[in-house]
Amino acid sequence: MQVRGEALSVRRVGAYYALTLLAPGVAERFRPGHFVALAIGDESSSMLLRRSFSIYRCQERGVYGGTVEIVVSAHGPGTEWLASRRPHDPVDVVGPLGTPFALPREPASCTLVGGGYGSAPLFTLAERLRARGCRVDIVLGAATEERLFGVLEAKRMADSVTVTTDDGSLGTRGRVTDVLPRVMERAGTDAVYACGPMAMLRAVSDVAAGSGVPAQVAVEEAMACGIGVCMTCVLPVVGEDGVTRMVRSCTEGPVFRGDTVRWADVGTVPADCLGAPVAAGGH
């Protein structure tokens, strides 16, 4: 659904901004892995396209009604506009969007992997998993300490938390996949959940597959609409029938089984893809 929301607060957290939005109707439908698409600027903005953000947490009932909180890495004009919102500034919200993480029907050992701001959806996911009696281990990675998000929060809710940074400023110097095999072995992991940069998701999928463990990964592809109407956000995914199709990451995703994504071919059209090869075509 679409709602004319408003900013309630913008809070600096390390390298990021935690933005709380009043968005009645969105919180009630939220599941971890869903995202929201936010309009940028007012009617006079030259920035026409919405920006997508994984939902960090929601509150269905608060003093103000339903609220949605997101974590923003301000690096371009759209994210910087959002980071500069002041309380009660209007923000048009479309959400919740996409296919969220699937939860196990029975208790299972789950390992959650987050990269940078990508860890945002993993905390509510952890809560939901724990509510089902699951073991939850969390691995968080980022380039630097301030680009990590939610380390303390993870410690409050997980059986174990392992942190990596590229520069070694916190935790293990290296990447999440450097520590992941050891974490999975110790936890006896049945399922892996991940959210972060595409390269991390590919690597996590490979590690999981190497251990015969299913991985659900929340991808991030450039989106024009976020609601499934434009066909800009596609990536090559192998279906149940073994056929590769270009599927929309905003509706069939953002959460995919890691072993269905043609990671090596993201950004191309695989020759064996349904409807390939395409000659230079219309639009």
Added chain:
Amino acid sequence: MQVRGEALSVRRVGAYYALTLLAPGVAERFRPGHFVALAIGDESSSMLLRRSFSIYRCQERGVYGGTVEIVVSAHGPGTEWLASRRPHDPVDVVGPLGTPFALPREPASCTLVGGGYGSAPLFTLAERLRARGCRVDIVLGAATEERLFGVLEAKRMADSVTVTTDDGSLGTRGRVTDVLPRVMERAGTDAVYACGPMAMLRAVSDVAAGSGVPAQVAVEEAMACGIGVCMTCVLPVVGEDGVTRMVRSCTEGPVFRGDTVRWADVGTVPADCLGAPVAAGGH
């Protein structure tokens, strides 16, 4: 000159907003009749063109340095953006621009006519005229009482103030030109100065010409640049040599002698204009 100024205050005055801008260097060069061209929105605005505003008053030295005050009638996206500025919001200012009112070398009886927000530049003009020993009579008109600007201020500085409103909500029910001949007769007017809508300026010019009195009028033509480079703001003006030319209201104006403007032909290219007729041409 161009200066990255900032809004100091936005004050509601009747139907208008009085906007005070910190704009060092502009105030020092200001003369009544000059205008400023203000950039609208930030880099992400779809509104590319500046908006022009007559300067109401300036202060060369204040607590903040040079300030410029303008009167804004908020009716479109640009003027509404300006009206919504908050203290310390940045506003890029180019000014002072244009040819201002010429002042008499010796004491003379001057009648100032203002329409709507058009009265804005007339108060500093009145001060300058009085400083030269001139008699100053002011006629202010508008559609309604709240669309008048500066009635009380005029009373503090003029020999007489005559007010007209279309709806009779204040002063004489009617137009400024209904009362102008009587005011000019009583004042023994030597010179007329006017600022307001084009139709008013034409009518004032006709009344002045009928009395053999020179009129200086500040016109308002749609402007793309405000600085003389684009050639969008032209109107047909008869030169000293009797030849009609399309001249730029932002540089050769906004103040013109009322008896040089081809009022009936504004919005056309008179057949006897230098370089006319123009076949549908390039750009």
Added chain:
Amino acid sequence: MTTPPAVRPVLPQSADVPEPEVDMRTSLAWAALPNPLATASGCAANGRELSRFFPLSRLGAMVTKSVMLAPRSGRPTPRMAETPSGMLNSIGLQGPGVDAFVQQDLPWLKAQGARTIASIAAGSIDEYAEVAARLALAPPGTVTAVEVNISCPNVEDRGLVFACDPDAAAAAVAAARSATDPSIPVLAKLSPDVTDIVSIARACVGAGADGLTMINTVLGMVIDTTTLRPVLGGVTGGLSGPAIRPVAVRCIWQVHAALPEVPILGVGGVRTGLDALQLILAGASAVSVGTTVFNDPGAPLRVLGELRTALAERGFERMRDAVGYAHSALGAGADRIAPPVPPGPSLRAPSADGAGSGYDETAYDEGR
């Protein structure tokens, strides 16, 4: 100059009032629509996703994503780039193929109560005929009109786009028209990227197009200043959004001036009701909202409401009375080069006699 319009011009801003009484019915050729608002091809997929935001039955029409004969994967990503007040896309006509479209999408749209304008695309004249023929297998009443997207490379002519050549465009339209049920109007969708859109329009109408959709995207490109190469996987792409509205208005104006009897489905840069009004005043009988849907999924209905209000404020009792109105309002005074007229008393005679002025020009000592 010209006579003022009979309707009441008002300022764009309007007070909040109840939804006004205006007859919003319109038609594209003989396809009657309850209102003039449609979605643009490729900007609403085939309706399912947009239907989460409002019932498709409330739209005048719903134009589907262009479908080709066989399933099509589209181009590599990135497939979009934001530009000032617009976007570039490089989708490459991804779609399920016409058979799946007829079997799965069209029935669903009919069940929604949508008036479906089915857009077709092809790489050859034969393919246009074949796609249209497969489309004709849909039950009667499923397809309101067919929109022929001729902004496609012709594989039989070195990949040149059909829409860029009058003969190729005409051949594509004729092929589609011949294979389509006579009860269904065929609209030709024109590209703005031509030297003379009127000649393309004439060729299409002459080949049997019952109406025209204008415009498709404008060819553009963005280079990523981080990677120092084109952003789009397809290198170039189609520019759309408010940035191109002036081009759409101009194209509609030109074609309506030349072919006033030909219905036009206007599209290009419509974001507000007043944008839609511009296209209608230029000559469009109906209006598609495209890229703006990405910014505001409810835009089609919002624009419809704004348009209704705008028409009422200007004294139009029927939407159809506004179609092409700007042409008649302009009249003969198009390029306003006026003949000399007697000046009013304020205009000084060229040779000033010096008397009665009361003031000498040179007496002014500043400001000049």
Added chain:
Amino acid sequence: MTTPPAVRPVLPQSADVPEPEVDMRTSLAWAALPNPLATASGCAANGRELSRFFPLSRLGAMVTKSVMLAPRSGRPTPRMAETPSGMLNSIGLQGPGVDAFVQQDLPWLKAQGARTIASIAAGSIDEYAEVAARLALAPPGTVTAVEVNISCPNVEDRGLVFACDPDAAAAAVAAARSATDPSIPVLAKLSPDVTDIVSIARACVGAGADGLTMINTVLGMVIDTTTLRPVLGGVTGGLSGPAIRPVAVRCIWQVHAALPEVPILGVGGVRTGLDALQLILAGASAVSVGTTVFNDPGAPLRVLGELRTALAERGFERMRDAVGYAHSALGAGADRIAPPVPPGPSLRAPSADGAGSGYDETAYDEGR
């Protein structure tokens, strides 16, 4: 995929640093310029007004308003309309005529130390020759180059614009080239409103153009929704500003790909240094800033500074090394349809063997 570029791509945002050392010299044919930044014709008049904001000598070049043979009044007002991220203009080439331009404007510009690119326009082939001949009366060193604006109606061909027809464009360019001193390069300024800009470019170069200026404005229109008629006195007008940048980049890309040796003065929608960089990477040897001057009179120098910084950040030691760089960076992988490659271990085999999964797909009870 393709090989990464040798230069260092960086994010657009940059820390404030001292002005970096980059060799900004460039040339348009044999006209050497100290830097690539120019003003666009018609957006800086003939320099006097802009010189209040910065010395014209700091620009690489200054392109003057197109001048015709005789004085010209231009079109009726309104002559402008703001559009989303752009503007429409309908000036109608107002100017003093070439004689007054040569006698008054050119000497003043020379005295300012400006490198003047004089833009000429005409309504016939003979007039192009005559204007160029009058221009040639200027003292040596006054004119750095001549830009031939062929987006003018040809009075001898029903008012069709020269730039829209290869033969007419070539004839205009040939006439101007013949009448211009051989030491002065002649640039042909191309319109984007054509079906095939490359064929127009080839025709102009074949007729003697030493370089190309791309692009002129895009034809557009706005209808005033208050008066219900076109805003512009000339009805249609030229669309410019950031909105058209993607069209400029595409045109430059296409022509540079076809004619890599022909210098291009890039123009269209440049607002920032990174916009300028896009045009340069596409193939422009120099860049004009046009409409943006109205938004920011200091834009030409601001853009020059931003461009210098952007080049340094990306490891370019010389501006000229960036010209057309995106073409070589793209390489052969233009339309990236990849052949099948072996999947990594994460890619599930199509016929899952069921073993080792540890989890059954159907065991998930929500989110799918």
